[in-house]
Amino acid sequence: MVTVAGIYAYAPAIAALPLASFLVALFAGRWLPKEGALAGILATGGSLVLSAVTLVELVLTGEGYDERLYTFVAPAETFDLGFGVLIDPLSAAMLVIVSLIAFLVHVFSLGYMNDEGEPGLPRYYAGLGLFSFSMLAFVFASNLLMAFVFFELVGLCSWLLIGHWYREAAPPSAAKKAFLVTRFGDYFFLVGLVGVLATFGTARFAGEGGFPAGPTPVSALIHAATMVAAGVFLLARMYGFYALLPTVLAIIAFTGGFTALFAASMAVVKDEIKQVLAYSTISQYGYMMLALGAGGYVAAFFHLTTHAVFKALLFLGAGSVIIAMHHEEDMWLMGGLKEEMRVTYLTFVAGSLALAGIFPFAGFWSKDEVLFETLVHGLGANPLLLGGYLLGLSAVFVTGFYTLRMVMLTFHGDPRTDAAADPHGVGWNVKFPLAVLGVLATVGGYLNPAPLAKLTGAEVDFLHRYLDGPASEELLTSAHHYGDLTHEWAGYTAGSVAGGETATMLGGAGLSLALALAGAGTAFVLYRGPDPDRHTEALGDLRTVLVSNYYQDEYQVWLAEGLTLRTAIAADTFDQGVIDGAVDAVSSVSLFSGDRLRRLQTGVVTNYAALIALSVLLGLAAFAVVGGWL
Amino acid sequence: MVLSSVPAEYYLLLSAAVFCTGLFGILTRENALMFLMSVELMLNAANINLVAFSFYWGTLTGQVFTLFTMALAAAEVAIGIGIILVLYRNFDDVDVTGPTTLRW
Numbered sequence: 001m002v003t004v005a006g007i008y009a010y011a012p013a014i015a016a017l018p019l020a021s022f023l024v025a026l027f028a029g030r031w032l033p034k035e036g037a038l039a040g041i042l043a044t045g046g047s048l049v050l051s052a053v054t055l056v057e058l059v060l061t062g063e064g065y066d067e068r069l070y071t072f073v074a075p076a077e078t079f080d081l082g083f084g085v086l087i088d089p090l091s092a093a094m095l096v097i098v099s100l101i102a103f104l105v106h107v108f109s110l111g112y113m114n115d116e117g118e119p120g121l122p123r124y125y126a127g128l129g130l131f132s133f134s135m136l137a138f139v140f141a142s143n144l145l146m147a148f149v150f151f152e153l154v155g156l157c158s159w160l161l162i163g164h165w166y167r168e169a170a171p172p173s174a175a176k177k178a179f180l181v182t183r184f185g186d187y188f189f190l191v192g193l194v195g196v197l198a199t200f201g202t203a204r205f206a207g208e209g210g211f212p213a214g215p216t217p218v219s220a221l222i223h224a225a226t227m228v229a230a231g232v233f234l235l236a237r238m239y240g241f242y243a244l245l246p247t248v249l250a251i252i253a254f255t256g257g258f259t260a261l262f263a264a265s266m267a268v269v270k271d272e273i274k275q276v277l278a279y280s281t282i283s284q285y286g287y288m289m290l291a292l293g294a295g296g297y298v299a300a301f302f303h304l305t306t307h308a309v310f311k312a313l314l315f316l317g318a319g320s321v322i323i324a325m326h327h328e329e330d331m332w333l334m335g336g337l338k339e340e341m342r343v344t345y346l347t348f349v350a351g352s353l354a355l356a357g358i359f360p361f362a363g364f365w366s367k368d369e370v371l372f373e374t375l376v377h378g379l380g381a382n383p384l385l386l387g388g389y390l391l392g393l394s395a396v397f398v399t400g401f402y403t404l405r406m407v408m409l410t411f412h413g414d415p416r417t418d419a420a421a422d423p424h425g426v427g428w429n430v431k432f433p434l435a436v437l438g439v440l441a442t443v444g445g446y447l448n449p450a451p452l453a454k455l456t457g458a459e460v461d462f463l464h465r466y467l468d469g470p471a472s473e474e475l476l477t478s479a480h481h482y483g484d485l486t487h488e489w490a491g492y493t494a495g496s497v498a499g500g501e502t503a504t505m506l507g508g509a510g511l512s513l514a515l516a517l518a519g520a521g522t523a524f525v526l527y528r529g530p531d532p533d534r535h536t537e538a539l540g541d542l543r544t545v546l547v548s549n550y551y552q553d554e555y556q557v558w559l560a561e562g563l564t565l566r567t568a569i570a571a572d573t574f575d576q577g578v579i580d581g582a583v584d585a586v587s588s589v590s591l592f593s594g595d596r597l598r599r600l601q602t603g604v605v606t607n608y609a610a611l612i613a614l615s616v617l618l619g620l621a622a623f624a625v626v627g628g629w630l
Numbered sequence: 631m632v633l634s635s636v637p638a639e640y641y642l643l644l645s646a647a648v649f650c651t652g653l654f655g656i657l658t659r660e661n662a663l664m665f666l667m668s669v670e671l672m673l674n675a676a677n678i679n680l681v682a683f684s685f686y687w688g689t690l691t692g693q694v695f696t697l698f699t700m701a702l703a704a705a706e707v708a709i710g711i712g713i714i715l716v717l718y719r720n721f722d723d724v725d726v727t728g729p730t731t732l733r734w
Contacts, residue, residue, distance in 0.1 A: 602733065604726075604730055606656070606660070609656045
């Protein structure tokens with residue numbers, strides 16, 4: 001038990017504030033100016049301040065916080081179930097990220113929803129509030145049960161928000177899909193929860209299937225800071241368990257590398273700006289899984305941080321473009337927006353370069369550290385990690401390509417439609433979040449420039465030091481503790497190519513930067529002119545496969561209709577015919593004999609009375625004979 | 631005491647006679663009210679037995695038990711009369727051999 005420091009007592013309020021805004025927006029939103037947006041902005045702003053203060057407190061005092069708020073079942077009885085707050089470096093930093101993104105998304109929504117006169121605003125802001133509340137509570141959850149409860153709530157909110165425009169055709173169906181995918185993950189979460197220490201498996205939280213149809217700010221929140229991040233965060237939270245299981249780690253790493261490439265390849269051919277971003281999110285979470293599996297706990301969280309920033313930026317930038325384009329999302333109908341939308345363009349480019357991993361933007365540092373950790377541990381005799389590394393490395397090229405393609409198609413060349421030639425302006429409430437995130441995406445990498453720290457010996461790898469700080473020491477969640485665990489239990493050792501660690505690091509970084517530049521350069525050259533061609537058409541059949549997402553949806557439909565439905569029908573026939581038949585046969589014997597036997601009854605009371613009297617007499621006679629009275 | 635001069639066997643005989651009267655009534659009568667009376671007779675035959683033995687052994691247990699039996703008999707009569715009323719309402723008669731439709 002860590003001692004209670006003053007400010008930590010207010011930690012539950014970080015989550016409680018958005019809960020309050022949820023209630024306000026839900027019950028009073030209709031009569032408020034901006035229909036609940038202000039309550040949400042105030043609440044998430046408050047959460048942001050509180051979490052920042054908490055973070056500062058943690059850094060200054062070097063003490064974490066582990067407090068139980070409510071107990072379902074006391075530890076003395078079989079299980080220890082309860083709600084609590086756990087503040088350690090990981091959760092404190094995550095709280096800041098989540099509340100920052102939630103705050104900016106609320107501000108952005110003013111421009112995206114209110115100014116555009118969208119219907120159902122109180123419902124929308126209530127959803128955002130509940131979403132922020134669930135995610136924040138999930139982050140500081142002190143145990144798996146609480147994490148599970150709030151993870152479920154996050155899933156519910158994503159369903160609510162993705163299906164916000166429920167009168168249209170696509171959103172409800174997308175919401176349903178998102179809900180089912182989440183439920184699928186939850187199922188394994190529950191299995192893991194019940195088997196707590198026995199069942200670890202399922203890296204399924206990387207989550208497949210895009211969520212393309214919700215309001216754009218919602219996408220920013222889901223992709224950057226909540227839903228999808230939740231899976232990675234959970235893995236990081238429980239890293240102490242995973243670090244003991246070399247096989248699981250290797251599988252997580254390989255799946256991560258594969259996901260990174262797999263999802264990136266689909267993003268290459270997408271025509272809608274939000275779809276590109278959605279698949280890029282999956283791809284980036286692949287990197288985080290790769291890092292976690294490869295023992296790069298700090299690297300994974302670093303990438304989670306920078307990705308939260310630049311992906312939120314990109315989604316909000318896309319939202320800004322969509323406002324300007326009068327709700328058109330097809331990039332082929334855009335073009336030439338950079339002159340008219342200066343702020344959006346600049347920030348979007350910053351985000352894109354970060355995503356592509358170009359020096360010196362945030363994504364370069366974090367992605368490079370992910371790949372470096374994978375490489376050194378892979379070289380330490382772990383071929384599966386090397387495989388993951390190669391997949392991740394190839395994805396760097398693809399990422400560079402689709403990112404620049406997106407930028408070029410959206411902002412460069414000549415306007416291809418009237419809407420693109422005369423875009424609708426966006427207000428401060430759109431530009432402000434973009435500017436904040438744009439700056440962060442540019443400089444965020446200096447949170448943990450590990451290569452600089454190694455080269456110069458300067459202590460600039462702040463995030464690493466922070467996650468390794470004294471506050472995490474007591475709670476056994478420090479980075480070097482995990483390092484020891486992966487080393488001792490999973491046998492992870494660092495290897496290097498000729499020239500030692502520094503050469504490996506520089507070589508790896510140079511290689512990934514070169515690949516990113518090559519990918520970006522290819523896209524730049526291909527889509528440069530005023531009226532670029534649809535170069536992806538040249539891929540022919542491959543493009544069809546990619547556009548259809550490797551037929552995942554078709555496969556799932558086949559799984560449901562071709563396999564599950566047929567099996568169910570066969571099982572039903574068997575059930576009705578054989579099992580029910582047997583039961584019916586047995587019962588028909590009883591029915592028939594019962595029917596015959598009941599004919600004995602006369603229904604005349606006197607007969608029964610006579611029978612009873614007779615039986616008593618017979619009984620008496622029997623007693624008399626047996627008992628020897630006669 | 632007069633009672634103490636009467637041997638227990640006499641009470642038993644009386645009880646048996648009353649019981650058999652009741653049984654006879656149940657087996658031969660068709661009127662539901664007669665049924666009810668016959669049942670009362672049988673119950674009271676049992677009561678006579680209880681009191682007689684109680685007296686014979688000089689304890690109060692049997693007599694207390696009899697009080698319970700009487701309360702039970704009262705409850706039984708209440709229900710019995712209820713049944714008879716319903717019977718009359720449905721069949722315009724209190725003949726117990728008539729209504730046999732509950733058998734199957």
